[in-house]
Amino acid sequence: MLKILLTIAVVWAVWFFLIKKPKVTAHRQKMAQKARREAAAKEASKEEEIMVACEKCGTYVSSKEAIIVSGRYYCSKSCAGVK
Incomplete structure (x- = not known):
């Protein structure tokens, strides 16, 4: 039973740190860049x-x-x- 739980934990950790987290980070960076561009456009339009x-x-x-x-x-x- 312990081996199964440990295997599930390792698989979840690999999935989270190698697949999920980079996607979330990339999405956050993209949204931050979009916000900066909008702020710059708003400032330039004044x-x-x-x-x-x-x-x-x-x-x-x-x-x-x-x-x-x-x-x-x-x-x-x-x-x-x-x-």
Whole structure:
């Protein structure tokens, strides 16, 4: 009985360390690489915000949020003189 249990344990150990574990390790590495690629793509897709000064008051505002009148940047409608 002991020989059978020992044989089963050895077969299981060989299967686990030579077949199962390398597959799990390879899968984990592949998933980690995929996550790194996704993070790099997300970081690259972020647009850099450019800060511009308001022509009237000098306050810096994001170029996305700035109001452009006659090619000049303003921080608000009141500074731009529009309603």
